[in-house]
Amino acid sequence: MAGSKQPRLVARTAGVLALLLASGCAPGSGAGGPGSSGGSGGSAAPATVRPALASPTEPVTGQCTGALRRLTIEWGGPPRPVCLRVGATLVIVAPSSPLQPWQQFTSSNPRVLTCDTRKSADGAATATCHARQPGRATVRTMTAAFSGDPHGPAQQVWSLPVTVQPG
Numbered sequence: 001m002a003g004s005k006q007p008r009l010v011a012r013t014a015g016v017l018a019l020l021l022a023s024g025c026a027p028g029s030g031a032g033g034p035g036s037s038g039g040s041g042g043s044a045a046p047a048t049v050r051p052a053l054a055s056p057t058e059p060v061t062g063q064c065t066g067a068l069r070r071l072t073i074e075w076g077g078p079p080r081p082v083c084l085r086v087g088a089t090l091v092i093v094a095p096s097s098p099l100q101p102w103q104q105f106t107s108s109n110p111r112v113l114t115c116d117t118r119k120s121a122d123g124a125a126t127a128t129c130h131a132r133q134p135g136r137a138t139v140r141t142m143t144a145a146f147s148g149d150p151h152g153p154a155q156q157v158w159s160l161p162v163t164v165q166p167g
Helices: 002-023
Strands: 049-056 068-075 082-085 089-094 113-119 125-131 135-142 155-165
Touching: 068 082, 068 155, 089 135, 089 155, 113 135, 125 135, 125 155
Parallel strands: 049 155, 068 089, 082 155
Antiparallel strands: 049 068, 089 125, 113 125, 135 155
16 A cells, blocks of 8 residues: 555656746756856746845854854855844945846845945945844845746845844
């Protein structure tokens, strides 16, 4: 009896995997970074998004920093959460993206963390975020929709969980 359940499980797993690959949701199924021509020949829907990863330029540890912390957005999985002390500054750099410029960085809780964005002509953006009071916030940004082909590269979405602890 146990042997008859295994083929159904394998078939279901294969079906889910095929669905994910067809929809472009499987890891590694999207194009490269923003502005790249992509490996899928431009078949992604305009509203499709692909997550990106923040790679710390300093090691991320379980300790909160009360000083300056810098992160650079890179492609991959979700970023590791960051912990700051009240009064600390977080600088986030989004790389050049001329065909799909990065948008404003926003905080889900401006009472806890505020962010100002400086954009560059090459589509890059830099956020300077300030830890205001203890709590939690998520910093988010994304690239603009591709203006050329409506089925062009997917928009890139990036978010970072931030915990702010008392100074």
